[in-house]
Amino acid sequence: MKNIENFEIPENVGYILHILEENGYEGYAVGGCVRDMLLGRTPGDWDITTSAKPEQVKALFRRTVDTGIAHGTVTVMLGSEGYEVTTYRLDGNYEDHRHPSEVVFTPSLYEDLRRRDFTINAMAYNPRTGLVDEFGGRRDIERRSIRCVGDPRERFDEDALRMLRGIRFAGQLLFDIEADTLSAICERADTLVHVSAERIRTELTKLLLSAGADRLLTAAETGLCHYFLPEFEHMLATPQHNPHHRLDVGRHSIEAVSRANEIFTEDNLPEYTGGMGEKEHTALVYGALLHDVAKPDCRVTDGEGIDHFHCHGERGAEQAAEILRRLKFDNDTISMVSTIIKYHDRRYENCLENGIYSDRGKKSVRRLASRTGYRTMPLLFMLQRADLLSQSEFCREEKLARLEAGIRCFREIREAGDALSIKELAIGGREIMALGVKPGPEIGRILHELMETVLEEPAKNTTEELTSLAASLVGK
Numbered sequence: 001m002k003n004i005e006n007f008e009i010p011e012n013v014g015y016i017l018h019i020l021e022e023n024g025y026e027g028y029a030v031g032g033c034v035r036d037m038l039l040g041r042t043p044g045d046w047d048i049t050t051s052a053k054p055e056q057v058k059a060l061f062r063r064t065v066d067t068g069i070a071h072g073t074v075t076v077m078l079g080s081e082g083y084e085v086t087t088y089r090l091d092g093n094y095e096d097h098r099h100p101s102e103v104v105f106t107p108s109l110y111e112d113l114r115r116r117d118f119t120i121n122a123m124a125y126n127p128r129t130g131l132v133d134e135f136g137g138r139r140d141i142e143r144r145s146i147r148c149v150g151d152p153r154e155r156f157d158e159d160a161l162r163m164l165r166g167i168r169f170a171g172q173l174l175f176d177i178e179a180d181t182l183s184a185i186c187e188r189a190d191t192l193v194h195v196s197a198e199r200i201r202t203e204l205t206k207l208l209l210s211a212g213a214d215r216l217l218t219a220a221e222t223g224l225c226h227y228f229l230p231e232f233e234h235m236l237a238t239p240q241h242n243p244h245h246r247l248d249v250g251r252h253s254i255e256a257v258s259r260a261n262e263i264f265t266e267d268n269l270p271e272y273t274g275g276m277g278e279k280e281h282t283a284l285v286y287g288a289l290l291h292d293v294a295k296p297d298c299r300v301t302d303g304e305g306i307d308h309f310h311c312h313g314e315r316g317a318e319q320a321a322e323i324l325r326r327l328k329f330d331n332d333t334i335s336m337v338s339t340i341i342k343y344h345d346r347r348y349e350n351c352l353e354n355g356i357y358s359d360r361g362k363k364s365v366r367r368l369a370s371r372t373g374y375r376t377m378p379l380l381f382m383l384q385r386a387d388l389l390s391q392s393e394f395c396r397e398e399k400l401a402r403l404e405a406g407i408r409c410f411r412e413i414r415e416a417g418d419a420l421s422i423k424e425l426a427i428g429g430r431e432i433m434a435l436g437v438k439p440g441p442e443i444g445r446i447l448h449e450l451m452e453t454v455l456e457e458p459a460k461n462t463t464e465e466l467t468s469l470a471a472s473l474v475g476k
Contacts, residue, residue: 001141007037007125012078013046016085017126019060025052026109027085028124028132035120038141039173048085049124051107057085071103088112091158110134114149117162118169122149144175152184160191164203164228167219171212182222189223200228201327208285209278213257216289220250231293231323238296241307246392249295256288259386280379283336287383290320291341317342339372340380344387347399348406357405365409366455370420381407418458422447425454427466435471446473 009017013029020027027050033043050057054074058064063077072087090104090111106112109124109132116122119137131138135149146166148155156163163185170177177185192200207213216232219225225232236250245252264281294316298309317338324334346368351361369377381403388399419425427450429443437443450469454461460469 001038001040001138007127009037009125009127010046012081012083013048014127015078016048016061016076016083020050020052020057021128023052023056023060025050025056026126027052028109028126030113030124031116031121034123034125034131035137035141037125038123038138046083048083049088049109049112050085051088051109052085053087053105057087072105089115091115116149117155117159118166119147119149120169120173140178144173145178146170146173146175146181147178148181148184152181153188156184156188156191160188161195161199161203163188163192163222163224164195164200164207164219167215167222167224168203168207168210170218171207171210171215174212177218182218185222185224189227192224192227197228197326197328201329204228204327205282205285208257208289209261209281211261213261213285214254216254216257217251228327229323231290231296231319234296235293238299239307240295240309241301241305243306243394244391247390249292252390253289253292255390256291256383256386257285259389260284260288260382263382263385276378279333280336283333283340284379284382284386286320286324286333286337287340287344287379288386290323290337291316291344291383291387293319293323293341313342313345336376336379339376340383343368343372343380344383346380346384346406348402348409351405351409352402355401357408359409359412361405362409362413363456365406366413366418366420366458369410369413370451370455374414374420377410381410416458419451419454419461422451424461425450425466426461426463427470431463431467432470435467435474437474442474446470449473 009029017027017029027048029046030049031047033046036043052060054066054069054072057074057076061076065075065077065082067073067075067084068086072089074085075082076085088106088109088111090106091102113122113124113132113134119135119140121137122133122135123137124132126132136147140147146169148162148166166177166181166185169175204216207216207219216225217236219229220232220236232250235253236248238249240247240249240252247255264276264284292309292312294312295309298312298315300308300310302308320341321334321338324337329337348361348365350364351358353360372380384403385400388396388403413420422428425447429439429447432443432446433439437446450466453469454466460466
């Protein structure tokens with residue numbers, strides 16, 4: 001853990017604190033940025049708390065934005081950067097387990113820190129006066145512990161989202177949740193129904209993208225999952241008596257999420273992925289979490305006691321889409337996730353023959369890529385790798401070799417510029433109408449036939465070849 005003496009704050013933050021103090025007010029960096037400094041991390045955001053009231057803050061700085069004036073927050077603009085400056089405050093009664101009925105300003109930094117969620121987030125720092133840690137946050141960082149400020153039941157009754165936030169912090173920081181705080185989550189889990197799907201989605205996504213994504217098991221053990229992802233409970237209760245697996249469906253899926261995060265790291269991104277960002281990473285981890293979501297409903301045990309899960313990919317794609325809609329995801333993310341789940345069991349047999357790479361499999365890979373799209377195929381490959389690495393070691397090397405052969409086929413298809421969609425055909429609707437076809441479904445039928453031909457034989461994607469073929473299809 002980093003020493004206070006080694007703290008370095010941005011010049012702009014120091015400037016804001018200096019202006020506040022120069023005018024007779026207190027000012028501190030507060031919350032997550034202080035926690036991150038103690039952990040030796042570079043804070044992503046710098047929040048400032050002050051004894052000055054909003055109108056007094058606005059009078060001290062030339063450019064401000066009333067981002068949360070009702071709650072005492074003013075954003076101070078310095079150049080293109082914005083810094084939230086919030087007045088010390090007390091929260092009134094929480095009537096809906098989420099929002100205080102009123103906000104009361106206070107001159108006391110202690111009172112402001114006392115209302116915060118966890119001790120590690122209830123510290124303040126000023127370069128001149130040092131660290132303010134009234135509730136043992138630094139000690140809890142040393143212990144790697146997530147502990148509420150004061151009575152955890154009161155904190156969770158005030159804001160039910162704090163329960164999921166605590167688990168998320170445990171995942172991001174690889175900390176444990178203190179015993180009384182954990183007990184309080186179990187006791188208050190049902191109050192999560194008062195929290196919006198959007199806020200739950202935000203916390204769940206941060207957890208899944210973290211190094212400790214397996215802390216989702218804590219959400220299940222405490223009963224929280226029942227209120228936002230009951231399907232995961234069913235997955236945990238579904239064994240996989242099958243030589244290809246060593247874990248139940250839920251734990252296998254969580255391991256797949258962890259593997260997916262490792263695969264997606266910038267240094268390990270395979271060259272075939274192109275540019276990818278947080279949206280694609282998010283789609284990948286949800287694909288990993290939900291790729292086997294339909295297995296509990298598809299499980300069939302044969303006479304030898306072996307479990308089979310026929311059609312779980314197709315049914316899982318539909319179920320995952322329903323879950324993501326429930327969590328208020330955008331349609332693009334839902335489409336990516338459901339697509340990679342639908343096809344995650346494809347195994348690229350024709351791409352590897354007798355252990356040797358064969359381009360004979362390109363036809364099937366082209367068809368698959370035509371259904372998923374260029375953008376989604378890399379995500380599918382990453383999900384498949386994460387899935388295989390989370391299974392048993394039974395035939396693992398053979399499975400990974402087939403996957404690598406499929407990836408090679410796809411890479412060569414991309415390098416060749418093979419058409420995978422109708423818009424990439426050498427001719428379109430205008431050229432077909434020039435053959436005497438009237439606007440309507442006939443054009444679509446012909447374009448579909450041309451696409452099927454090009455997927456089989458990419459070299460035929462020329463104006464001459466396709467025009468001749470289209471002419472032969474008119475009226476048929």
